[in-house]
Amino acid sequence: MEVFLNAEDKIPKYIQLYEQLKEKIISHDLVAGEKLPSIRYLAQELNLSKHTIDASYQQLIAEGYIKSVPRSGLYVLPIEEFSISKENGNTTAICSTDINNTIDFHYGSIDLEKFPLSTWGKCIKLAMEEELAILQYGVPQGDFLLRGEIRKYVAQSRGITCSEKQIFICNGTQQAVSFIVQLLNLMKQPVYFENPGYNEVRNILEKWQCDILPVPIESDGINLNTIYNGQAKVAYVTPSHQFPLGMILPIQKRLDLLKWAKNQNTYIIEDDYNSEFRYTGKPIPSLKSLDKLDKVIYLGTFSKSLLPAVRCCYMILPDSLIENAQKMIHQQTQNCSPILQRAIAIFMRDGYFQKHVRRMKTTYQKKQQTLVQAIKEQFKDEVEIIGQQGGLHILLKFKHADVDQLIERAKIAGVKIYSPKKHWIDSDEMSYLMLGFGGLPNEEILKGIMIIGSCFDKMNS
């Protein structure tokens, strides 16, 4: 950060720093949501005491230019948001007091309070000590030891029998789908896609100019007639926990889908994105585990079960695709860090992973119960709760409410909630809210729902 402090100036340094930071925020040189350097960091960089930096930051917080998020850091506030919250004055009184402590129901965050940070740190250290070569580019198909651990894990937890040769490591579901598009030559080809469905994957398919054929979601998952009547080259599905609606594809539909793939000589992409966290009923066998005809491309990820920041996921390919996939992958560099791949392998090998997943399942289940209970108390029968069987989010369907307005009001009140609209293809009206709860402590979940409820009541009064 460029800051010029004048040592000769009589104005105290903390005021100089405060003025310059304020200027940067007003001129949008520092934009809303941007994170400021930590006190420690900036003190070191500017060669000032931590006290000086802290004093400047406190002044900026006091004046509402930045906010402090506990255990995360300091963030620039949007100036519009700030002025709205001031203008609205009393009507949003509950908000402005909370603006420095936004509660964010963003989907994707995970719980870090219970993460075994020091064990994980040791695994990274061990990875680098055990083998220097992992500091180089790494094996295009992915670390051999990690593939071995994944093989064992999916056998045990997802009923999938495969060999290391079928496993390809990559650094995100988007990369995996991009790879599959190239592997199966899907550019400009028709692809079945759930509607609603995971829009980050849809974005990638659209970038490759695939022709997206929407498959409606019924109460028990994808509508098979749509699939039978169309001509797509491949189907992307989330059978174990439909995204974002959360239902499970019944066994008969799974078998029918596999039969379709066989008859049409095509493939199914099974995105098993957070199979680890199921709270009710028996574990669901993956589509891949039923795939006797070798028609399923399976996608798994460590983003939810371990850390999003490892940027690591994996594909399990049918035998028939391995040869071409290996040819293709040798034209590319492996983009998941070999250091982190090996650290995950060690974390799994030494038994920490399964322990962590078990523990987090309980944690997330409790959070979800807290959330569902709070919603029921707050909204009574005004909303339907969708997708309670697993995962790190739920959907709320409002009977009578302008959801967009509720999102706006909640934002002013310091609670970020989101419409899942983007996951629908051509959706006009939208009465859903999507609440991700993975990263929120129970008390923030309770407080957040209370604030949303209060905004909702005001809208209807």
Add this chain to the structure above:
Amino acid sequence: MEVFLNAEDKIPKYIQLYEQLKEKIISHDLVAGEKLPSIRYLAQELNLSKHTIDASYQQLIAEGYIKSVPRSGLYVLPIEEFSISKENGNTTAICSTDINNTIDFHYGSIDLEKFPLSTWGKCIKLAMEEELAILQYGVPQGDFLLRGEIRKYVAQSRGITCSEKQIFICNGTQQAVSFIVQLLNLMKQPVYFENPGYNEVRNILEKWQCDILPVPIESDGINLNTIYNGQAKVAYVTPSHQFPLGMILPIQKRLDLLKWAKNQNTYIIEDDYNSEFRYTGKPIPSLKSLDKLDKVIYLGTFSKSLLPAVRCCYMILPDSLIENAQKMIHQQTQNCSPILQRAIAIFMRDGYFQKHVRRMKTTYQKKQQTLVQAIKEQFKDEVEIIGQQGGLHILLKFKHADVDQLIERAKIAGVKIYSPKKHWIDSDEMSYLMLGFGGLPNEEILKGIMIIGSCFDKMNS
């Protein structure tokens, strides 16, 4: 790895293990080049003593099924290679003795002997301790602190004045180019590409169905007339160290190229892939530093200057592209691990990076001198040495030699050398060899050149 040892069997366990591993290699279940689990790892997995595993491995090494690479691990040997080396008997005597210690002149490897591993480990630890939030998905544009450090670094080392807003972190040059193709809508559009040029980038452009227009490389870099006479939307160039030929684009050609971009209202992609390691003359100012008209997209990477395994590179975009790039990047997840991004930021902030780069520059320069000296002594005037001014590879141009045959013979003799053929578009005959030396100790460089020389002499005798 699936291995079933029978505890009741009278055959010693190490023999059982040896037999099963041998079986896997013969049946290609374990393929050539595949890395075997470490002794420690397999001992833990199979619940056997390290001694047992070691005994099996030693037997396999002795019989030539696997080889041990010092400081790296154990690798499956190609069975064909093994038999060739046996068949050729005396003629390749020098080889077979070396087969367990392949010397690999692969381009891309870096020196790890001098890497400050424990400092780097501490930076990773500190990164996770300083801020838990970096364990989540991270900021799509890249860690703010890292962008700040890159801004300072490129200002100081490459003469580039830019703001953090212009810097976009991604996880490899291929990803960066893929992003640019989408940002500039280059699908099916004509793109200028150096011939020869970096084939990993060409692969990506071809995947996006760009129309590659080859620009011949002259003794002083790209041929500008080709560029003036064509209609490409963008030019991808390596002006500071042409890949793979290594020459520098003279200042006049740089200015002409910038003028072309201005007149055609198009962009130049400057891949400044290892500007850090220049051994002769003054530092070369980057094209971006001359870019008053904001037409240059700059690409930098940490793969050579720090570690390939961080999978981290960066783009510096013209102001005019930032808004669209930010929109685009928010549809994607950040694929360079936020943990490693922050660790790099700390490594730079605390002054280790610059120190490391300085040290490595000396190291690589010495290696290159060793290599060049050895080549001169070995080959006298049979070869021309190309690209001595910097980087981690040189090219050899043979006056009279079947390079493909030399590569084959050297391989049998335990030295891996490569043709740079793939970097040429439509190249038929090829008299070049590409020798990467970054990852090789001086004594292996000397030994390697001696072996290549011996193969060369035998070919010509």
